[in-house]
Amino acid sequence: MREMGQRARAAARILAATPTAKKAAALHAAAVAIRRAVPQILEANAADTAAGRSNGLSAAMLDRLALDPKRIEGIAAGLDTVAGLPDPVGETIAEWTRPNGLHIARVRVPIGVVGIIFESRPNVTADAGALCLMAGNAAILRPGSEAARSAAAIHAALTEGILAEGLPADCVQLAPTTDRAFVGALLRAEGLVDLVVPRGGKGLVARVQQEARVPVLAHLDGICHVYVDRGADLAMASDIAFNAKMRRTGICGAMETLLLDRAIAAACGPLLARLCEAGCEVRVTEDLLGLDPRLVPARPEDWDTEYLDAILSVATVDGVEGAIAHIAAHGSNHTDSIVTRDAATAERFLDAVDSAIVLWNASTQFADGGEFGFGAEIGISTGRLHARGPVALEGLTTYKYKVRGSGQVRPG
Amino acid sequence: MREMGQRARAAARILAATPTAKKAAALHAAAVAIRRAVPQILEANAADTAAGRSNGLSAAMLDRLALDPKRIEGIAAGLDTVAGLPDPVGETIAEWTRPNGLHIARVRVPIGVVGIIFESRPNVTADAGALCLMAGNAAILRPGSEAARSAAAIHAALTEGILAEGLPADCVQLAPTTDRAFVGALLRAEGLVDLVVPRGGKGLVARVQQEARVPVLAHLDGICHVYVDRGADLAMASDIAFNAKMRRTGICGAMETLLLDRAIAAACGPLLARLCEAGCEVRVTEDLLGLDPRLVPARPEDWDTEYLDAILSVATVDGVEGAIAHIAAHGSNHTDSIVTRDAATAERFLDAVDSAIVLWNASTQFADGGEFGFGAEIGISTGRLHARGPVALEGLTTYKYKVRGSGQVRPG
Numbered sequence: 090m091r092e093m094g095q096r097a098r099a100a101a102r103i104l105a106a107t108p109t110a111k112k113a114a115a116l117h118a119a120a121v122a123i124r125r126a127v128p129q130i131l132e133a134n135a136a137d138t139a140a141g142r143s144n145g146l147s148a149a150m151l152d153r154l155a156l157d158p159k160r161i162e163g164i165a166a167g168l169d170t171v172a173g174l175p176d177p178v179g180e181t182i183a184e185w186t187r188p189n190g191l192h193i194a195r196v197r198v199p200i201g202v203v204g205i206i207f208e209s210r211p212n213v214t215a216d217a218g219a220l221c222l223m224a225g226n227a228a229i230l231r232p233g234s235e236a237a238r239s240a241a242a243i244h245a246a247l248t249e250g251i252l253a254e255g256l257p258a259d260c261v262q263l264a265p266t267t268d269r270a271f272v273g274a275l276l277r278a279e280g281l282v283d284l285v286v287p288r289g290g291k292g293l294v295a296r297v298q299q300e301a302r303v304p305v306l307a308h309l310d311g312i313c314h315v316y317v318d319r320g321a322d323l324a325m326a327s328d329i330a331f332n333a334k335m336r337r338t339g340i341c342g343a344m345e346t347l348l349l350d351r352a353i354a355a356a357c358g359p360l361l362a363r364l365c366e367a368g369c370e371v372r373v374t375e376d377l378l379g380l381d382p383r384l385v386p387a388r389p390e391d392w393d394t395e396y397l398d399a400i401l402s403v404a405t406v407d408g409v410e411g412a413i414a415h416i417a418a419h420g421s422n423h424t425d426s427i428v429t430r431d432a433a434t435a436e437r438f439l440d441a442v443d444s445a446i447v448l449w450n451a452s453t454q455f456a457d458g459g460e461f462g463f464g465a466e467i468g469i470s471t472g473r474l475h476a477r478g479p480v481a482l483e484g485l486t487t488y489k490y491k492v493r494g495s496g497q498v499r500p501g
Numbered sequence: 502m503r504e505m506g507q508r509a510r511a512a513a514r515i516l517a518a519t520p521t522a523k524k525a526a527a528l529h530a531a532a533v534a535i536r537r538a539v540p541q542i543l544e545a546n547a548a549d550t551a552a553g554r555s556n557g558l559s560a561a562m563l564d565r566l567a568l569d570p571k572r573i574e575g576i577a578a579g580l581d582t583v584a585g586l587p588d589p590v591g592e593t594i595a596e597w598t599r600p601n602g603l604h605i606a607r608v609r610v611p612i613g614v615v616g617i618i619f620e621s622r623p624n625v626t627a628d629a630g631a632l633c634l635m636a637g638n639a640a641i642l643r644p645g646s647e648a649a650r651s652a653a654a655i656h657a658a659l660t661e662g663i664l665a666e667g668l669p670a671d672c673v674q675l676a677p678t679t680d681r682a683f684v685g686a687l688l689r690a691e692g693l694v695d696l697v698v699p700r701g702g703k704g705l706v707a708r709v710q711q712e713a714r715v716p717v718l719a720h721l722d723g724i725c726h727v728y729v730d731r732g733a734d735l736a737m738a739s740d741i742a743f744n745a746k747m748r749r750t751g752i753c754g755a756m757e758t759l760l761l762d763r764a765i766a767a768a769c770g771p772l773l774a775r776l777c778e779a780g781c782e783v784r785v786t787e788d789l790l791g792l793d794p795r796l797v798p799a800r801p802e803d804w805d806t807e808y809l810d811a812i813l814s815v816a817t818v819d820g821v822e823g824a825i826a827h828i829a830a831h832g833s834n835h836t837d838s839i840v841t842r843d844a845a846t847a848e849r850f851l852d853a854v855d856s857a858i859v860l861w862n863a864s865t866q867f868a869d870g871g872e873f874g875f876g877a878e879i880g881i882s883t884g885r886l887h888a889r890g891p892v893a894l895e896g897l898t899t900y901k902y903k904v905r906g907s908g909q910v911r912p913g
Contacts, residue, residue, distance in 0.1 A: 102829070106852060187874055191863055200885055201855075283885050304716075304886045325908040332910035417514070439903045440518060443613075451603055451906030460911065461902070462599055473612055473695050473899045474716050475887040487885045490873070491851045494863030496737040498744035499872065 090274035093229055093262055094281030097202040100259035101227035105199045109176035111254055116172035116219050119250025123165040123215065126246045130161055133242035134211065141235050146209075154209040154236055164215045164243065167465065168250075171219040174464045177483045178225045192493045197486045199225030201283040204275045205467075206231045206297060208289035211239035217288065218247055218261040220467050224485035229282065231264040231272060233289070240266070276301040284485075286467055306480060309471045310395045311341030311423040313453040316412035316438065317360075319352035320431035325450065327360040329428055332452040335367050339397045341469060342424050342456030346392060347403045348412045354405045355380070364401060373403040392419040409434045413441045420444060423471055424456040445471065445478035502686035505641055505674055506693030509614040512671035513639035517611045521588035523666055528584035528631050531662025532577040535627065538658045539573050545654035546623065553647050558621075566621040566648055576627045576655065579877065580662075583631040586876045589895045590637045604905045609898045611637030613695040616687045617879075618643045618709060620701035623651035629700065630659055630673040632879050636897035641694065643676040643684060645701070652678070688713040696897075698879055718892060721883045722807045723753030723835040725865040728824035728850065729772075731764035732843035737862065739772040741840055744864040747779050751809045753881060754836050754868030758804060759815045760824045766817045767792070776813060785815040804831040821846050825853045832856060835883055836868040857883065857890035 104112070123130070134156040141151055177197050184194040203226045207213040214230055221228035232240035244263040251260050264271050275282060279302050286306045287297040294307050315333050317326040333344035349357050358380040364371050365383040372387035373380075384403075391402035392415070406412045409427070416425055426448035427438040435449040446456050456479065458466025463481035470476045476484035516524070535542070546568040553563055589609050596606040615638045619625040626642055633640035644652035656675040663672050676683050687694060691714050698718045699709040706719050727745050729738040745756035761769050770792040776783050777795040784799035785792075796815075803814035804827070818824045821839070828837055838860035839850040847861040858868050868891065870878025875893035882888045888896035 102853075102855070105855070185874065187872070191867065191872075193873060198855075304884070322908070328908065328910055336911055336913070435905075439905075441514075443514070443517070443610075444901065446902045446904060448904040449906060451904055451909040452911050454911040455603065455904065455909070457911075460599070460603075461605060462597065472716070477899055478902050487889055489856065490858045490890050492858060492860040492863055492867065493847075493851075494861060496734070496740065497863040497867070498740055499748055499864050499866040499869075501748070 090271060090278060091281065093264065094202065094278050096259040097227040097229055097262060098281065100257045101199065101201045103257055104222065104225045104227060104260055105178070107225065107256065111256070112176070112223055112225070113172040115251050115254040115256055116168045116223065117250070118253040119215070119219070119247045120165040120168040122246035122249040123161065123168065123243065126242065127158055127161050130156060130239065130242040130246070131158070133238035137236055137238045144235070146235060150209050150235065154211065154239070156211060156239060160212065164212045167212070167216055168219050171223050171465050174223060174482055176223065177486045182488055189497050190495060191497055194491045195488050196491050198489050200485055200487050202227050202229065202281060203485065204229045204231065204278070204282045204285040206272060206275070206285065206287045206289070206293065208233040208293060209235050211236045211243055213288050214240045214243040214263070215247055216465065217286070217467060218244070220465055220482060220485060222251070222260055224482045226485055227259065228261045229264055229275065230261065231275060232266055234266045237266040273300060276303060279303055288468060304475070306468060306470050306476065306484070307472055308341065308468045310421040311343070311456070312345050312393065312395050312419065312421040313342060313423055313456070314346045314348055314412070314416050314420060314425045315344050315453060316348040316406070316409070316425070316427045317350060317353065317357065318409055318427055318429035318431065318434055319350040320429040320434055321353065322428070322430060323353070323356060323360065326428040327363060329426065329450070329452050330360055331363055331367070333426065333454055334364060334369060334401050335399065336452070336454050338399050340454065342454045343397065344453050345395055345402065346419070347401055348406045348415055349377070349403065350412070351405045351407055361403065368399055370400045371403060372401065374405055376405055377403060395421070409438055413438065416442050416444070421471065423469070424448070424453045426451060426453050445469070502683060502690060503693065505676065506614065506690050508671040509639040509641055509674060510693065512669045513611065513613045515669060516634065516637045516639060516672055517590070519637065519668065523668070524588070524635055524637070525584040527663050527666035527668055528580045528635065529662070530665040531627070531631070531659045532580040534658035534661040535573065535577040535580065535655065538654065539570055542568060542573055542651065542654040542658070543570070545650035549648055549650045556647070558647060562621050562647065566623065566651070568623060568651060572624065576624050579624070579628055580631050583635050583877050586635060586894055588635065589898045594900055601909050602907060603909055606903045607900050608903055610901050612897055612899050614639050614641065614693060615897065616641045616643065616694045616697040618684060618687070618697065618699045618701070618705065620645040620705060621647050623648045623655055625700050626652045626655040626675070627659055628877065629698070629879060632877055632894060632897060634663070634672055636894045638897055639671060640673045641676055641687065642673065643687060644678055646678045649678040685712060688715060691715055700880060716887070718880060718882050718888065718896070719884055720753065720880045722833040723755070723868070724757050724805065724807050724831065724833040725754060725835055725868070726758045726760055726824070726828050726832060726837045727756050727865060728760040728818070728821070728837070728839045729762060729765065729769065730821055730839060730841035730843065730846055731762040732841040732846055733765065734840070734842055735765070735768060735772065738840040739775060741838065741862070741864050742772055743775055743779070745838065745866055746776060746781060746813050747811065748864070748866050750811050752866065754866050755809065756865050757807055757814065758831070759813055760818045760827055761789070761815065762824070763817045763819055773815065780811055782812045783815060784813065786817055788817055789815060807833070821850055825850065828854050828856070833883065835881070836860070836865045838863060838865050857881070
C-alpha cells in the first residue's frame with residue numbers, strides 16, 4: 090500500500106500539471122482500447138460470473154457483475170463523455186486585490202490521490218478512474234474480489250490509453266483484490282491517500298466510514314420524501330409521486346415516504362390506487378386506510394426505512410410545517426420534494442428542509458449527476474462538508490491561494 | 502453530550518433561518534455585554550491565572566491566558582467586526598436551467614453544529630462563537646480547564662447578547678471543562694456534531710485528529726519556505742526573508758526554511774548576516790558556512806522542523822525545480838513563497854508547489870484570514886478538503902441544491 094501510495098503521489102504531481110487536451114486524449118485512447126478489448130473483457134467477465142455463480146452470488150449481484158457488448162460499449166462511451174467535460178483544474182474561483190496591492194486568486198487544483206473501493210460493478214473501474222484522471226487526481230482502485238478479472242481487463246485497456254499519451258501508468262492503479270488487509274491499509278493511509286470514495290452497498294460504506302482515518306466521500310441512506318401540499322395540482326402530484334417511487338425503486342433517489350397534507354389527504358385516493366395497481370405495497374397511517382382496500386397499516390419503523398423496493402410508506406401531516414418536522418425527524422438529508430402551486434409554501438420547504446437536494450414540483454429521481462448536467466458522477470454525497478449531493482469533476486478538486494505581490498512584507 | 506448536541510441541533514435549525522441583521526444585532530449586543538462585564542471577566546481571569554500559577558503553567562501559557570482591559574476591548578471589538586462581515590448564508594453560488602426546464606441553484610447554507618476545542622486563550626470563546634453564529638451554526642465550545650472561569654464569564658456575556666435578540670441560548674453552548682470524557686464524546690458525536698475545529702497546540706490537534714469520528718478542520722505544521730531565485734531582486738529578497746522569519750517567529754506562517762538558488766547563493770551573505778544580527782540562529786548547508794562566521798551547520802532533521810522560534814534553516818537548491826523538489830519532500834503544504842523578477846519562473850513555482858497558499862514576492866506572514874480580507878479567521882486549514890488555507894465565515898458553510906420545476910418527472 091505504502092509503495093502504491095507513493096507511486097500515486099508521484100503520478101498525481103504529473104497529472105496536476107497535465108493540460109486538459111492530454112488528459113482528454115488519454116481517455117479517448119482508453120475508450121478505443123476498451124472497444125478493441127471487448128473479447129478479452131468478455132472472457133474475463135465470464136470467468137468472474139462463473140466463479141460468482143459457483144460461490145452462490147445473488148441474482149442481483151450477478152446482474153451487477155455481468156457485462157455484455159452493449160454494457161462494454163457503454164463503458165467506452167462513458168470514457169468519451171468524461172473526456173469532453175469541462176476541466177475544472179486551473180479555474181479561478183475568486184480573485185481580489187488587497188489595499189496593500191497583494192493580488193489573491195483562489196484557484197481550483199486536484200485533490201491528489203483518490204482511493205475508490207467498490208464491489209461487483211466492473212464498470213466502476215473505468216468510470217471512477219476516468220473521473221479521477223480528468224480532475225487531475227491519481228486513483229487507486231480496489232474492486233471486489235467477485236469482479237477481479239473483469240476489473241483487471243478493463244484496467245489494462247485504461248492503462249493502454251494512459252500510456253499512449255505518455256502519462257504514467259500509476260495515474261490509475263489497480264489494487265490487489267485478494268489481500269483483504271489492503272482495504273484497511275488504504276483507509277489508514279494518511280498522507281498518502283487524500284480521499285476515499287466507497288461505491289457500493291450500505292455494508293461497504295458503513296465499514297469504510299467506521300475504519301477510515303482519511304477523508305471519505307460517503308453516500309449513505311436515501312430516505313427521500315415527496316410532500317403533497319394543500320396547494321398542489323393533484324394530477325401533477327400523482328405523476329411526480331408515481332415517478333419518484335416506481336421509475337426505479339432501487340436507486341437512492343427513489344421516494345420512500347409520501348407525506349400528504351391532511352387538508353387534501355382524502356382526495357389522494359386515486360394517487361394511492363395508482364401505486365397499488367402498479368404493484369407497489371402502500372403502508373399508510375390509520376386515517377388513510379379507508380381510501381383503498383389494498384392499503385396496509387404502516388408500523389413506526391416504516392418512517393425510518395429505505396426500502397429500495399416497490400414499497401411505500403404514506404403519512405398525513407399538518408401542512409408544510411408538519412412535513413418539515415417529519416422530514417427532520419426521519420429523513421436522511423438526501424433528497425426531498427414538495428408539490429404545490431403556492432410559491433411561499435414551496436420556498437419555506439426549500440429553505441427549511443435540510444437535505445442536499447430539495448425540489449419543488451419535480452421527481453426525487455432527478456437526484457443524479459447526469460440529470461444535474463454534470464455529465465457523470467462519482468457518487469451522491471450525504472456528508473455535509475466539501476461536496477454535497479451529486480459529485481462529479483468539481484467535487485474531485487480542491488483549491489489553493491495564489492498570492493502575487495511586489496515585495497510586500499507584513500507590518501506590525 | 503447527547504443532550505447538548507440535540508439542543509445545539511435545534512438551535513442550529515433556528516439559526517439557519519435567522520436573518521443577517523438579527524445575527525449581527527446579537528453580536529453587537531454581546532459586545533456591549535462584554536464591555537459591561539469587564540470587572541467580572543477580569544475577576545474570573547484573575548482566579549484562572551492564580552490557579553494556573555500555582556499549577557505551574559508555563560510563562561507562555563500564562564500569557565495566553567491573561568486578560569487585561571485592552572485585551573477584553575479587543576474581544577468586544579472582534580464581535581463588532583464579525584457582526585459587520587458579509588453573511589455567506591443564502592448566497593447563490595451557481596445556478597442554471599436544464600433542457601427539461603428544471604432550474605437548479607446551488608445555495609450556501611450553514612454546516613449545522615460546530616464543536617470548538619481550545620486551550621488557554623479565553624478570547625476563543627467569543628471569537629469562535631461569533632464566527633459560528635454569524636455563519637448560522639450552533640457552537641459547542643470546550644475550553645481548556647486552565648481557562649474555565651474566564652471562558653464562562655465571556656460566555657455569559659455572549660449569551661446575554663444572544664438572548665437579547667430572542668435567539669436561543671443554545672446557539673453557543675459552553676461544555677463542562679472538568680469532564681475529560683466530554684472531549685472524546687464530542688469527537689465521536691456522529692450525527693450530532695458536523696465539524697470539530699481544534700484551536701491549540703500540536704498535541705491537541707493531533708489528539709483530535711486521531712480520535713475524531715466527525716470531520717475535523719485541522720491545522721497542523723506550518724513548515725513554510727521562502728525561495729530566493731536567481732532572478733530575485735536581492736534587496737527585496739532580504740526584506741521578505743527577514744519579515745517572513747522575524748516579524749513573529751511563533752506563528753504558523755513564519756518561514757522555517759530559506760532556499761537559495763545556487764546561482765546567487767554566494768551573494769546572499771548580507772541577507773544571512775541581517776538575520777544573525779537580529780538574533781536569529783541560522784543553520785545552513787555546508788556550502789554556505791563561509792558566508793558568515795555566525796552561521797552554524799544544519800542537520801538533516803532541520804528540513805522537517807517547525808521551530809516557531811528565532812531559528813532558521815537555509816539550503817542551496819538548483820533553481821526553481823530544486824526548490825519545488827525540496828518543498829515537496831519537506832514542506833507541510835501550508836505556505837511557501839518565491840522571490841523573483843522572472844514571471845515564468847514564478848508561475849512555475851505557484852503551479853507546482855502544492856501548498857494552501859503560494860506567494861510571489863511577498864512574505865509568508867500574510868498567511869492570515871485578516872490579511873486575506875476575510876475580517877477574521879477560525880483557523881488555517883492544512884487539510885485538502887472542504888476548506889484550505891485561512892478559513893472564515895465561508896468555510897463554516899456548506900451548500901444545498903434547490904431545484905425548481907413545473908411537474909417534471911424523470912423519463913426512462
